[in-house]
Amino acid sequence: MTSEQFMQLARLMPEPMLLVSDEGRILAANPPALEALELEEEAYREANLLDKVSNPPEKIREYLGACAESRQIVLGALCSRRSDGSNPVFRCEGAAVRPRTEEPPAILLLRLKPREPGGGRLAELNKKIEDLSREVSERRRMEEALRASEEQYRTVTETASDAIITIDQEGSIIFVNRAAGKVFGYGPEEMIRQKLSLLMPDYHRYVEVASAVIGDAPAAREPVELSGLHKSGREIPIELSFGEFERGGRHMFTAIVRDISERKRAQEALIMRVHEAALGAEIGAVMAETDILTNTLQRCTEAIVRHLNAAFARIWTLNQAENVLELKASAGMYTHLDGGHSRVPVGKFKIGLIAQECLPHFTNSVIGDPRVGNQEWAKREGMVSFAGYPLTIEERVVGVLAMFSREKLRDHTANALASVANILAQGIKRKWVEEEFRQLNESLERRILERTAQLEEANRELESFSYSVSHDLRAPLRHVSGFAELLQKRAASSLDESSLRYLKTISESARYAGTLVDDLLAFSRMGRAEMRRSLVRSDAMVREVIEELSIDTRDRAISWVLGELPEVQADPAMLRLVFRNLLSNAVKYTRDRAEARIEVGSRAEGDETVFFVRDNGIGFDMKYVDKLFGVFQRLHSAERFEGTGIGLANVRRIVVRHGGRAWAEGALDAGATFYFSLSIYREQGDHGRTEANPAC
Amino acid sequence: MEELKRILLVEDSPNDIELTLSALESNHLANEVVVVRDGEEALDYLYRRGIFKLRAEGHPAVVLLDLKLPKVDGLEVLEKIKADPELKTIPVVMLTSSREEPDLKRSYMVGVNAYVVKPVDFLDFVEALKEIGLFWAVLNQPPPGSVSRLG
Numbered sequence: 001m002t003s004e005q006f007m008q009l010a011r012l013m014p015e016p017m018l019l020v021s022d023e024g025r026i027l028a029a030n031p032p033a034l035e036a037l038e039l040e041e042e043a044y045r046e047a048n049l050l051d052k053v054s055n056p057p058e059k060i061r062e063y064l065g066a067c068a069e070s071r072q073i074v075l076g077a078l079c080s081r082r083s084d085g086s087n088p089v090f091r092c093e094g095a096a097v098r099p100r101t102e103e104p105p106a107i108l109l110l111r112l113k114p115r116e117p118g119g120g121r122l123a124e125l126n127k128k129i130e131d132l133s134r135e136v137s138e139r140r141r142m143e144e145a146l147r148a149s150e151e152q153y154r155t156v157t158e159t160a161s162d163a164i165i166t167i168d169q170e171g172s173i174i175f176v177n178r179a180a181g182k183v184f185g186y187g188p189e190e191m192i193r194q195k196l197s198l199l200m201p202d203y204h205r206y207v208e209v210a211s212a213v214i215g216d217a218p219a220a221r222e223p224v225e226l227s228g229l230h231k232s233g234r235e236i237p238i239e240l241s242f243g244e245f246e247r248g249g250r251h252m253f254t255a256i257v258r259d260i261s262e263r264k265r266a267q268e269a270l271i272m273r274v275h276e277a278a279l280g281a282e283i284g285a286v287m288a289e290t291d292i293l294t295n296t297l298q299r300c301t302e303a304i305v306r307h308l309n310a311a312f313a314r315i316w317t318l319n320q321a322e323n324v325l326e327l328k329a330s331a332g333m334y335t336h337l338d339g340g341h342s343r344v345p346v347g348k349f350k351i352g353l354i355a356q357e358c359l360p361h362f363t364n365s366v367i368g369d370p371r372v373g374n375q376e377w378a379k380r381e382g383m384v385s386f387a388g389y390p391l392t393i394e395e396r397v398v399g400v401l402a403m404f405s406r407e408k409l410r411d412h413t414a415n416a417l418a419s420v421a422n423i424l425a426q427g428i429k430r431k432w433v434e435e436e437f438r439q440l441n442e443s444l445e446r447r448i449l450e451r452t453a454q455l456e457e458a459n460r461e462l463e464s465f466s467y468s469v470s471h472d473l474r475a476p477l478r479h480v481s482g483f484a485e486l487l488q489k490r491a492a493s494s495l496d497e498s499s500l501r502y503l504k505t506i507s508e509s510a511r512y513a514g515t516l517v518d519d520l521l522a523f524s525r526m527g528r529a530e531m532r533r534s535l536v537r538s539d540a541m542v543r544e545v546i547e548e549l550s551i552d553t554r555d556r557a558i559s560w561v562l563g564e565l566p567e568v569q570a571d572p573a574m575l576r577l578v579f580r581n582l583l584s585n586a587v588k589y590t591r592d593r594a595e596a597r598i599e600v601g602s603r604a605e606g607d608e609t610v611f612f613v614r615d616n617g618i619g620f621d622m623k624y625v626d627k628l629f630g631v632f633q634r635l636h637s638a639e640r641f642e643g644t645g646i647g648l649a650n651v652r653r654i655v656v657r658h659g660g661r662a663w664a665e666g667a668l669d670a671g672a673t674f675y676f677s678l679s680i681y682r683e684q685g686d687h688g689r690t691e692a693n694p695a696c
Numbered sequence: 697m698e699e700l701k702r703i704l705l706v707e708d709s710p711n712d713i714e715l716t717l718s719a720l721e722s723n724h725l726a727n728e729v730v731v732v733r734d735g736e737e738a739l740d741y742l743y744r745r746g747i748f749k750l751r752a753e754g755h756p757a758v759v760l761l762d763l764k765l766p767k768v769d770g771l772e773v774l775e776k777i778k779a780d781p782e783l784k785t786i787p788v789v790m791l792t793s794s795r796e797e798p799d800l801k802r803s804y805m806v807g808v809n810a811y812v813v814k815p816v817d818f819l820d821f822v823e824a825l826k827e828i829g830l831f832w833a834v835l836n837q838p839p840p841g842s843v844s845r846l847g
Contacts, residue, residue, distance in 0.1 A: 467796075471793055471794065474793045474814075474816055475709065475711075475712070475793055477816045478712075478715070478793075478814060478815070478816045478817075478818070478821065479709075479711040479712070479715065481816055481817055481818045482711070482715040482718075482719075482818035482821065483711070483715070483818075484818070485818040485819065486715075486718055486818075507818075510816065510817075511816065511817045513816075514815075514816025514817060515816070517816070518816070521795060525795070525796075525797070529797065
């Protein structure tokens with residue numbers, strides 16, 4: 001009960017009435033009370049009852065305490081302290097208007113009755129007043145309690161930030177709080193008695209109020225998200241919770257409505273941030289791949305469209321020579337690279353201006369933007385925003401990135417685009433360098449191929465020349481040999497010794513020349529013959545070659561020592577020739593030895609097998625080692641060791657064609673070791689190396 | 697001695713002709729050797745036309761055919777012989793300086809009976825011809841229709 005309410009009521013009372021706190025502070029007093037206690041109209045509110053009576057203060061406190069604790073009327077006596085020295089005594093009836101148990105401090109109502117002897121009319125009147133007063137007091141207390149509960153409710157609802165709307169069974173609004181006005185833009189009076197669908201046109205879809213109206217509980221009590229309708233006609237994203245209660249036998253529903261625009265915006269912003277981050281990551285990844293520049297740029301525009309929800313995105317790169325921007329990539333609603341935007345001169349149109357000014361252009365109101373030339377198009381397509389960024393490297397423009405969107409672009413998006421532009425510029429620069437490098441490489445490779453082809457051609461010509469020369473030489477040599485032989489047969493008896501020797505020399509020379517030519521032909525053939533690789537058991541092959549040689553070595557003492565000889569991938573005919581040449585050399589150059597020792601073996605070195613043929617023959621001076629494998633190179637006189645000087649050349653040629661190497665070690669009169677390597681045979685995977693150059 | 701059969705030598709080099717004849721002679725393969733100087737003459741002989749129009753019937757026991765010949769070269773002659781049902785049974789031996797794989801391969805593809813590279817050394821050459829002559833002109837039974845010198 002407020003002081004004012006008390007006063008209104010108490011003014012009607014003829015007897016003194018006071019409203020005090022349980023500590024005795026006077027909260028209100030009616031005129032008779034002012035008079036009785038000699039209180040001043042203006043100042044009594046600060047006064048304390050304890051100062052205004054002559055009762056001992058502890059007694060008064062005890063009395064007030066009793067009133068505060070009790071739900072009954074507590075009787076007592078107050079002895080006023082008047083300025084004229086009189087101390088009239090009043091009977092006092094005290095009751096707690098607000099008991100201490102509810103909310104301290106307790107508020108007490110005191111009614112004073114002059115203690116006068118006698119009864120009569122006054123006593124009767126007093127009695128009536130007393131009854132009336134008690135009645136009023138009781139009633140007030142009830143009202144107050146109710147009022148307090150409503151106050152509490154109001155306080156809660158008014159301070160709530162969510163809109164709280166109570167509707168009755170018919171869906172009519174019977175209560176709104178202040179926040180409801182804020183959310184929906186209506187004044188309270190505009191909402192009361194309206195249907196809830198005014199604010200939430202489709203709330204029925206979410207909340208089964210209809211079923212509640214006929215007595216069932218609402219189906220949806222979990223908060224749901226739906227659209228509210230602002231007075232302005234704007235849609236508001238809201239979250240709605242529905243509660244049901246009963247009041248005075250009537251079902252009521254309370255809708256708690258939360259404006260989640262902010263939350264939505266935050267969510268969308270978060271999603272955009274994620275997209276922006278994803279865009280950055282994707283652009284970085286695309287840039288890192290080794291694709292050609294136009295493909296890379298195209299994938300970047302596609303990423304921008306996908307992640308930033310652009311209507312379309314485009315990238316131009318600068319053609320420096322012509323000072324023109326060339327459209328290299330376009331994704332979204334336009335993907336063509338030809339047409340009006342394919343070549344934009346620097347300084348012309350919005351794109352050209354971005355390049356010229358080296359400044360981004362960003363707008364969220366495409367309609368009306370003076371730089372957006374085709375306003376009609378923009379209107380028709382519903383374009384809202386445009387963002388264009390120069391792609392710069394060290395303050396030099398290398399291109400322009402631009403996008404149109406049907407949505408507003410936020411600052412974050414603009415920032416994201418700016419960093420994308422930066423990545424793109426760096427990427428373009430790198431791609432340019434790569435492209436240059438690649439072109440350089442390609443031209444280098446092309447030149448190498450051309451040169452190789454020329455060399456191969458020259459080699460082929462040389463081969464065919466040497467072949468035909470050798471071939472044509474054979475016939476006359478055969479004739480010389482043949483006729484010398486015939487002459488010798490016919491004239492042997494009539495020729496002197498010198499003539500016979502001459503004839504013999506002619507025959508032998510012709511034969512030697514023939515062998516030489518045949519060896520040369522074989523050598524030439526070896527270079528041109530197709531290689532047919534297969535798995536060769538080198539130990540069996542070496543044994544066969546030794547067997548073949550044994551016809552010429554029957555009268556020799558040769559001890560053959562065979563080591564590890566594995567299977568290898570090789571052309572069998574060619575490999576046989578290699579062993580034959582090396583072993584026959586070893587046999588030949590150990591001819592002077594009383595006991596020849598020839599060792600054949602191999603060892604694994606990395607992914608190669610290295611074969612060796614070691615003899616204890618006359619050896620060679622290491623300073624001539626480089627000449628050993630050359631064609632027609634001989635280290636010994638023909639008288640001492642016959643030969644044409646082609647055998648080792650052939651060995652090297654065959655080994656090189658197999659992708660291996662051939663070399664030798666030796667010392668004069670201390671034997672020689674010849675080595676050659678072949679790649680190791682593997683059960684699976686590659687079967688040896690491919691032929692490096694068939695013409696070598 | 698066995699009945700000796702006719703040999704057709706197709707060779708353009710006079711030196712080679714002389715040496716071949718000499719080698720055959722020294723091997724006592726005294727068959728009748730008909731020498732023609734190019735591919736055209738060889739075909740004329742086999743088809744009994746031109747200057748050979750009036751020659752006696754019958755095929756040679758063996759044709760010794762050089763590869764490089766004027767007018768029609770040895771391979772073409774070989775191809776003609778082996779493509780003709782009448783002639784294809786005649787044994788043909790390539791007697792040549794070439795050891796080139798393509799020549800060898802083509803000859804065998806067409807159906808040559810033997811392929812001999814002429815050795816430079818005359819004694820080796822004599823030896824080679826001896827073997828060819830012995831085999832084809834003496835040991836080998838030619839197909840019916842071949843004529844002997846005595847026949």
